[in-house]
Amino acid sequence: MASINKNYQKLGGIYLFSEIAKRTKVFLEKNPGIEIMKLGIGNTTEALVPAVVIGLMEGVKKLSDVKTYTGYGDEQGNLNLRQTLSDWYKKREVSLLPEEIFISDGAKSDAANISSIFEDGSVVAVTDPVYPVYLDANIIAGKKIVFLGANEKNNFVPEIPKVKVDLIFICSPNNPTGAVFSKNQLKGFVDYALKNKSVIIFDAAYSEYISNQDLPRSIYEVEGATKCAIEIQSFSKSAGFTGVRLGWTIVPKDLGLFNGIWNRRQTTMFNGASNIAQEGGLAVLSKEGQKQTKDQISYYMENARSIKKTMENLGLKTFGGENAPYIWVKCPNGLSSWDFFDKLLKDCHVVSTPGSGFGKMGEGYIRLSAFGHRENVNKAVESISRNLKL
Amino acid sequence: MASINKNYQKLGGIYLFSEIAKRTKVFLEKNPGIEIMKLGIGNTTEALVPAVVIGLMEGVKKLSDVKTYTGYGDEQGNLNLRQTLSDWYKKREVSLLPEEIFISDGAKSDAANISSIFEDGSVVAVTDPVYPVYLDANIIAGKKIVFLGANEKNNFVPEIPKVKVDLIFICSPNNPTGAVFSKNQLKGFVDYALKNKSVIIFDAAYSEYISNQDLPRSIYEVEGATKCAIEIQSFSKSAGFTGVRLGWTIVPKDLGLFNGIWNRRQTTMFNGASNIAQEGGLAVLSKEGQKQTKDQISYYMENARSIKKTMENLGLKTFGGENAPYIWVKCPNGLSSWDFFDKLLKDCHVVSTPGSGFGKMGEGYIRLSAFGHRENVNKAVESISRNLKL
DSSP: OBOGGGGGGSSSOOEEEEHHHHHHHHHHSSSTOOEEOOOOOOOOOOOOOHHHHHHHHHHHHTTTTTOOOOOSTTTTHHHHHHHHHHHHHHHTTTTGGGGGGGEEEEEHHHHHHHHBBBOTEEEEEEEEEEHHHHHHHHHHHTTTEEEEEEOOOTTTOOOSSSSSSSSSEEESOTTTTOOOOHHHHHHHHHHHHHHOOEEEEEEEETGGGGOOSSOOSSSGGSTTTTEEEEEEEESSSHHSSTTTEEEEEEEEGGTTHHHHHHHHHHHHHHOOHHHHHHHHHHHHHHHHHHHHHHHHHHHHHHHHHHHHHHHTTTTEEEEEEEESSSSEEEEEGGGGGGHHHHHHHIIIOOEEEGGGGOOOGGEEEEEEESSOOOHHHHHHHHHHHOOHHH | OOBBBBGGGGGGGOOHHHHHHHHHHHHHHHHHOOEEEEOOSOOOOOOOHHHHHHHHHHHHHHHTTTOOOOOSOOTTTOHHHEEEEHHHHHHHTTOOOGEEEEEEOOOHHHHHHGGBBOOOOOOEEEEEEEOHHHHHHHHHHOOEEEEEEOOOOTTTOOOOOOOOOOOEEEEESTTTTTOOOHHHHHHHHHHHHHHHEEEEEETTTTTGGGTTTTTTSSSSGGGTGEEEEEEEESSSSHSSSSTTEEEEOOOOOTTTTHHHHHHHHHHHHOOOSSSHHHHHHHHSSSOOOOOOHHHHHHHHHHHHHHHHHHHHTTTTOOOSSSSSSEEEEEEEGGGOHHHHHHHHIIIIOOOOOGGGGGGGGGGEEEEEEEOOHHHHHHHHHEEEEOOOOO
16 A cells, blocks of 8 residues: 655645735735735846847757757766866866766755765754755655754854764855855864764855855865765856756765765756756856856845845844845844734735744744845835834 | 665666667777667657747747746646646546646656655565666665566566555556557556555656557546556657656646645755746647647657568567557577677667666567667668678
């Protein structure tokens, strides 16, 4: 008799975004005709840049001609793209072989699937607050969870594990808090991992939002990291590929067996990322693509500055939003996350994301997102400035 | 200390295609300048049809304009595509709700990932010979394996399990044997599954190669199947999407908990198929797309007929190749799969796929593939006709 994987029963509900939608709907039913402004969504909103559009079109065109048509590619990705990424890292003084770079259909799949190459029952450290995928995927995979608290005291950079753990999931720049590890803070984790033979899973999907050149954009900028860290990356937030789907994961050969095991996992259970998307990825990494996507990131970061300034002008305490597209705001007057969510909705008609949806330590905060059209963000911050009654 | 998932050590090597490449290379080194003809590869070779190219181009164009740009879509897929697939099944008198259809990045991922929603230690039946993904993914997932033999006696349609099993992986039309289940044979499996509360994972990726209208193209053509079967499908072989990456999996609500658990798996561990590929999928399902892709399938099936006829004219026994793009050929004179592979390579300069690479029961057979340009296939069969010394 077929039975379900019982680990699914240990998962909490995915109620955050559905609860947001429900409360917004109820508000709109009571107040018909009101325009709602969204600062809650971690999804890109601007069109793909011209260089990338050309790359994707070329990708489609190749498939339309029998002379340039390609079917299955390597499961690990187009070698040209892997080589180009290797060169891209070289400019950051990070040395990686193409065989250490595995192209994927995005960071979420890899962040979720990576656990499967490690032993059942491994002890996994995740931060609190946390991007839910790390937590849920590890519960499904039968791992034991340890939480690393991130709070105002440590500026939302999580503490180093106090107990022995096998795996550590960290994300910098962080979703949801917008916190970014300094090189020294990251070194603390690398030292811990080397000492305890742990593996760090480092999610760098928001690396391109870092403008402060002192902050590491790859964990491999820290010495020794190739011996203890896997890095997950994505074109989603750096080039608007949230819908196109393309990312990559680095499993260094220095990590020993894991490079070969991840290769076996991907060749067995994945059939490569879309060849059209991979052509788009190459266009992102071209000179013109890098310039244009950098400008798009500046556009979003201008939104971030405007949101952060607005909240601070009202006397609210904020975190992040400087090298990350998320602004983490402390709820005023001891309000809970949901209370402040309701208040922003009622007073200002602005939708936010309650921090408590990301874990216990997120209670008392909300996340505001810089992803949005400028005019909508402007409307939202003006409404907050004018209407928020503290 | 981080340790690997020990199940990986239980896997056999993936030596089939690398061994084929190695032997071909050695032959070419000894015989420089000789032209090798390939009948070994299960990969599409013809350009995408015009209607689909237009659909994909439109998909890219939408992303180039802020008014039509979309980022993350539903993890389960574009609702319009799910509805269109539901309508497509309706024409085959199969009734499925859009909520029962989950769009994916292709059949291989889903065939590999589906095991994770079932209990560890589940007993899984796979056929022998077998498409390696079913076997390997279940070993990695810690399942117990039972083999269902497929041989000349049962015309390569596998036997019904003799013991109690929880899951059954079947594929029709079959890769590698080209065998296709009759409705009655499929009913035997459905009856077994209903009686034993097993779940059948039915891979129908080659369904569009069935021209005999009496043969089922979906397991749901068999009464009761929605209560015991998951169907995995793909645009790869029906529309040349092997590189574009798009498929779908049906988990009927009649299956109970599994629909919700697969939904949870996909929303947690997957971020949707590429929105460009999904526009392409809609184009495949359009009237013009259906007509053009059907013509492309006829092209490949003309190759199949030519290969099958050539082998039979030489007195060889063949299976499949009538409603499937694979021709399964019995090796002459008691030769092993690899011996016959070597003979075809040396006598005729043709590369085939040794059946023994798909399991013990595949020993003594080779697989020939109908995927190829007509002129190359013609050259290959002419060389076989002229040069094969039996």
